Amino acid sequence: QVQLVESGGGVVHPGGSLRLSCAASGFTFTNYGMHWVRQTPRKGLEWVAAMSYDGSNIFYSSSVNGRFTISRDSSNNTLYLQMNSLRTEDTAVYYCARGRHHSAWSSSDSWGQGTPVTVSS
Amino acid sequence: DIVMTQSPDSLAVSLGERATINCKASQSVLYSSDNKNKLGWYQQKPGQPPKLLIYWASTRESEVPDRFSGSGSGTDFTLTISSLQAEDVAVYYCQQYYSVPFTFGQGTKLEIK
Numbered sequence: 001q002v003q004l005v006e007s008g009g010g011v012v013h014p015g016g017s018l019r020l021s022c023a024a025s026g027f028t029f030t031n032y033g034m035h036w037v038r039q040t041p042r043k044g045l046e047w048v049a050a051m052s053y054d055g056s057n058i059f060y061s062s063s064v065n066g067r068f069t070i071s072r073d074s075s076n077n078t079l080y081l082q083m084n085s086l087r088t089e090d091t092a093v094y095y096c097a098r099g100r101h102h103s104a105w106s107s108s109d110s111w112g113q114g115t116p117v118t119v120s121s
Numbered sequence: 122d123i124v125m126t127q128s129p130d131s132l133a134v135s136l137g138e139r140a141t142i143n144c145k146a147s148q149s150v151l152y153s154s155d156n157k158n159k160l161g162w163y164q165q166k167p168g169q170p171p172k173l174l175i176y177w178a179s180t181r182e183s184e185v186p187d188r189f190s191g192s193g194s195g196t197d198f199t200l201t202i203s204s205l206q207a208e209d210v211a212v213y214y215c216q217q218y219y220s221v222p223f224t225f226g227q228g229t230k231l232e233i234k
Contacts, residue, residue: 035223037171045163045171045214045225059221062122095170105218107161109182111170 002026002110004096009115016086016119022079022096022112029077030054033099035108036070036081038092038117048094049081053102064090086119093117123147123217127226133234140202142229144215149195152219159219162191162200165228166211174213175200207233 008020020036036048049060049070058070069082079096093116097108124147134140150159158178163171173182175191178198188203202209210233215226 044228045216047216047223047225050221050223061222097170100173100176105159107173107176107216107218108171109173109176111172114170 002098004098004110004112006094006096006112006115009094009117011118011120012086013121014086014088014119017082017084018086018117020081020083020094020096020115020117022081024077024079024096024098027098027110029072030074031102033057033102033104033106034070034072034079035097035099035104036068036079037095037097037108037111038090039095039114040092043092046092050099050104051079052104057104059104083117086117088119091117091119122222123150123220123224125215125217125224125226127213127215127229129229130227131230131232133232134202134205135234136207137204138234140205140209140231142200142213142231144193144198144200144226146196146198146217150217150219151195158194158198159217160191160193160198161216161218162189163214163216164209164211165214171214202231205231205233 005023035050067085093114096112098110099106160178162175165171179191212228
């Protein structure tokens with residue numbers, strides 16, 4: 001079955017960097033768009049970034065644009081989120097999610113369990 | 122950005138009764154090229170990731186019980202649970218994927234009365 005396993009979360013100081021990984025299995029990774037979504041108790045669910053199946057379309061929320069980079073490695077079926085210049089407001093649980101089809105414009109039909117990121121001095 | 126506003130913020134319904142959750146978009150999410158509303162509904166139980174229930178506003182995801190249904194078009198949408206079961210206690214979110222950023226509603230917490 002579809003499985004998405006996030007890793008790479010942790011505690012980092014403001015201004016620091018982290019790279020999140022999402023290992024995908026149980027489906028043909030190269031056929032699907034992928035998303036990162038984060039969640040905090042205060043702000044709820046917040047869409048962060050998306051990439052189409054072939055990487056030709058990449059989108060970011062304005063709150064992370066220029067600081068975060070989404071990428072994918074089809075050779076090892078892994079999605080990444082490189083997070084630079086981290087701010088306290090980036091503290092959240094980060095979810096990797098599969099789009100329903102190849103495009104970035106889709107709902108997300110499978111989600112990982114999430115990895116927590118804490119940005120604190 | 123398209124703002125998604127859900128109502129109510131919380132809801133208590135008796136077992137076996139109908140539950141209705143509303144979602145209003147600040148602009149239309151109906152894509153004219155395919156006449157599909159780019160609107161999804163998710164269920165999130167404590168300690169779990171969200172689960173897709175409905176996409177294209179009214180298409181039920183596979184293996185989702187048929188007591189869940191979605192309706193609406195343009196800017197106004199509804200998620201209905203026809204006969205509430207104990208396992209339906211959760212927070213429900215709508216999301217538009219019509220335009221970037223793909224925004225979520227603030228969530229509606231559904232409890233048993």
